[in-house]
Amino acid sequence: MRPALHCEWTKLRTVAGPSWLLLATVVLTVVLSAFAATSARYAQAGPGLDLTRLSLTGIYLGQAIVAILGVVSISSEYAFGVISITLAAVPGRWTVLAAKAVVVGGLALAAGTVAVLGSLLAGRLILPGHGFTVAHGYALLSLAHGPTLRAVAGSVLYLGLIALLSLGVATAVRSSAAAIGIVLGLLYLFPIIAAVVPDAHWQRHLQQIAPMTAGLAVQATVNVRNLPISPWGGLGMLAAWAAAAVLVGALLLKLRDV
Amino acid sequence: MSTTPAPYRSNLPAGGGGFLQLLHAEWTKFRTVRGWMVALVVAGLLVVLMAYLATFHHQNFVQAGPGSPVVVAHPFVPLGPSGEAVTDTFYFVHQSLQGNGSITVRLSSLTGLIEQSSGSGSLGQGHSQGSSSQTQARPGLVPWAKAGIIVKDSTRQGSAYAALMVTGAHGVRLQYDYTHDIAGPPAAVSTASARWLRLSRFGDVLSGSESTDGAHWTTVGSIRLAGLPQTVQAGLFVTSPPLVLSRVFASPSASSATAVFDQVSLAGNWPQNTWSGLRVGAGSVGAGTVTPTLGAGGFRQTGGTFAVTGSGDIAPAVGDVGYTPYESLQGVFVGLLVVIVLGALFITAEYRRGLIRSSFVASPRRGRVLAAKAVVLSAATFAVGLIAAAIALSLGDRLLRATGNYLYPVSALTELRVVLGTAALFALAAVLALALGAILRRGAGVVAAGIVLFVLPSVLGASYLPTSAEQWLLRLTPAAGYAIQQSLVRYPQVSYAYTAANGYFPLAPWAGFAVLCAYGALALGLAFMLLRRRDA
Structure with missing residues (x-):
């Protein structure tokens, strides 16, 4: 396993693409989060806004970059034929x-940690200036606050799981364009379909199984009881999606010719 | 070879x-x-x-009244003079005006009530089945609460009108035929600072003017309502639309407003010489109104002073209506x-x-x-x-x-x-x-x-x-x-x-x-x- 790990690490380390993707993950996540925080006003929002969730908005964008990373880590091998060399060198396909x-998961976790902490810091610096002050019943964002810590840790894990989900899907379908289409479709379309479906009962069910909506339930710090799914339960749902994708990918990798 | x-x-x-x-x-x-x-x-x-x-899911039922059959239909939505969907629900203290004439009033107070939201609002259609008796209300005036004087084709919902009004937070406005809105001076009304309003009809032209003392008048605007009949309904009106929060999923809370009018003076031919109150849009309440309303509204006349309460809106219909x-x-x-x-x-x-x-x-x-x-x-x-x-x-x-x-x-x-x-x-x-x-x-x-x-x-x-x-x-x-x-x-x-x-x-x-x-x-x-x- 260790030589295989070293081999994969060298492959990712020695091309420029992944490091740009990781940088883009951090920058885009923090920029969108800061944009969301900048556009919030106490006068419009009133009390009871979930500031933690608001300052982690950037993850909606950051996950797309993490998904690219997960997809290209295998699909680029198929595109350039490197996969046959890889499998000749390490015949254990599951390995x-x-x-x-x-x-890939480790890199996503590392970039995710920086991105999420940066977003939270941006929120902490920006939000009090927009009326979200202690006087209005809003505490300063802080990792010492239990639910906020859960949101931060959960968001980092969320990005790691997204990378695994993308890797699994890309292993199964091999084409990078199709894989990223499927992954982002899974993530983004569920909430839109849930919003379009008028029946509240079905809406709730869709929100419970949608990988993004369920997974991001971990970001909630306000009104947690009324969520369609509990914070850790939601992350578990995403983990189930990721596990299923990796399993299908692994089976196909084992059973198929290259 | x-x-x-x-x-x-x-x-x-x-x-x-x-x-x-x-x-x-x-x-x-x-x-x-x-x-x-x-x-x-x-x-x-x-x-x-x-x-x-x-x-495919939206199933809408309407019951015309207690005991009558439930049918698949939507509440009545009136159409305005140019065919657009409108909301036309308000309390109207009116009498007939024949030919040209004018009405002048002093508005000395405008207050309101806003329905207390009971936590989770329904995400469905914004139809309230009349107004339930157990609703809680808190004092408060919504920004587009409207009180003033109106000249209207008839009391039918959706008929042409011109109205000069004081609003909750948008000052004096001259509005006509639902979609048109002319801003006057920004002004709030209180007992300390009353507002005089005057709306006069001359043929098809209606002009509104306002004053802070009843002596010095400023014209807010003059508009033309083509095809206004010889006899129109004119008088005092009050209405108050639901409070809309900026949150996407918060359902609007119904509201009502109460205005006190005095020093009502009429010019021209007003043959009835007596005021009657009418809740315009009340006919559609049993079938569910499109604008949630608070209370039934009404008016009380003591001497020359009128206290009028109304709820609803006179405006183009938006959003949840359809x-x-x-x-x-x-x-x-x-x-x-x-x-x-x-x-x-x-x-x-x-x-x-x-x-x-x-x-x-x-x-x-x-x-x-x-x-x-x-x-x-x-x-x-x-x-x-x-x-x-x-x-x-x-x-x-x-x-x-x-x-x-x-x-x-x-x-x-x-x-x-x-x-x-x-x-x-x-x-x-x-x-x-x-x-x-x-x-x-x-x-x-x-x-x-x-x-x-x-x-x-x-x-x-x-x-x-x-x-x-x-x-x-x-x-x-x-x-x-x-x-x-x-x-x-x-x-x-x-x-x-x-x-x-x-x-x-x-x-x-x-x-x-x-x-x-x-x-x-x-x-x-x-x-x-x-x-x-x-x-x-």
Whole structure:
């Protein structure tokens, strides 16, 4: 396993693409979060706004970049034929996939930590200037606050799971364009369909199984009882999606010719 | 001895180098990949499926009164003088005015009540079945509470009118025929600072003026109401629309307002010489009013002083009252997603397989290859988008009508714009993805960028992003193009959550569409430039 890990790490480390993607993940996440915080006003929002969730808005965009990372880590090997060399070097196909999962997941977690903490810091600096002050019943965002810590840790894990989900889907379908279409479709279209479907009962069910809506329930710090799914339960739902994708990818990788 | 065989030469005539041949070549490439044709059909089907999902559930029931049968129908929505859907619910203290004349009043107090929200509001239609007795109310005046004097064609809902009023927070206004609004001086009314209002009729012309002391008058405006009958209903009115919070999912709270009028003086021929009170729009209450109201309203006359309480609104109807073509086309995202993947693959697949070099050998002018690709792709996606949008729209309309929902009157021209615009959205999304594909050459990046640009703003709008941030995204990103699907008009004089989820976009339809076109042109231009400069 260790040589396989080292091999995957070298492959990702020595091309420029992944490091740009990681940088883009951090920058885009923090920029969108700061934009969301900048456009919030106490006068419009009133009391009871979930500031933690608001300052982590950027993850909606950051996850797309993490998804690209997860997808290209395998689909680029298919595109350039490197996969046959990889599998010749490491014939255990599951070992290859596991090594990729560890490296890609680890990188996503690392970039996610920086991105999420940066977003929270931006919110902490911006929001009090827009009326979200202690006088109005809003405490300063802080990791010492239990639910906020859960939101931060959960968001980082969320990005790691998104990378695994993308890796699994890309392993299964091989084409990078199709894979990213499927992953982002899974993430973004569920909430839109849930919003379009008028029946409240079905809406709730859709929100419970949608990988993004359920997974991001972990960001909630206000009104947690009324969520369609509990914070950790939601992250568990995303983990189930990711596990299913990786499993299908692993089976196809094992059963198929390259 | 052997002779060397002559090298093979094809008997086929050499192909022309014209653009038509190029188009034919690209169309053949597109047509013969089975997955792409399937994807194109799937994109269309998804739009229709989403229209079905979005509309088949809404079942609306109306009971005309206790004991009467429940029928599938929608509450009565009056139509204004120019055929638009309006809200016309208010308390009217009126008498007939024959010919020309005027009415002058002093408004010395305007106060209000706002329904206390009971925690979670219903997410369904904003229809309240009359007003329930157990509602709690707190004191408060909504910004568009209206009290003043009105001259109206008749007491029928939707008839022509002109009204001069003091509002909760928008000063003195002269409004007429529902959609028109003229601002007067900003002024709040209290016992310390009363307002005099005067509305006079001369033929078809109505003029309103206001004063702070009853002696010095300022004209607010003069307007013409064509076709006003000889005898009109005129008098005092009070109404108060529901309080709308900026939160997307907060349901509006009904409100009422009470105004105290005194020093009422009339000029002209008022034959009845006695005031009667009427709750305009009360007839439709049993069937569920479209504007939630608070209390039944009423008036009390003591000497020359009138205390009038009313609830409702006199304004163009917005939002929850009914549905627009947009309701059936909300699912267009889903189709766009497929189209974006298709547009990206149409060029990145050539790069991946090295086919692009063959294409450029066959047609060395690279710009023309890209142009041919763009034409083929946009024509194919436009056609599919057009068929899908037309089917989705008629299916949605039929389902909504069958389940007793109100559909806003939309002109045929607007409907045509929405359908053609949706088809153009398909084509532009595909061409933008194609251009991005020529620039980036990598499928994953292109598809992700396309999806993020087109779909993410809508996802964010439905999430926790503040409304103002959503509005900026819908101005600046290619998602601005969705504005072409808007069929309602935004009225500044009506408080409502004018968000994309409710079918309102921050840019005007053609302006939003122009933003999307600008993105497409920019990307194509960049792609042309890079194709010429870079190696293939």
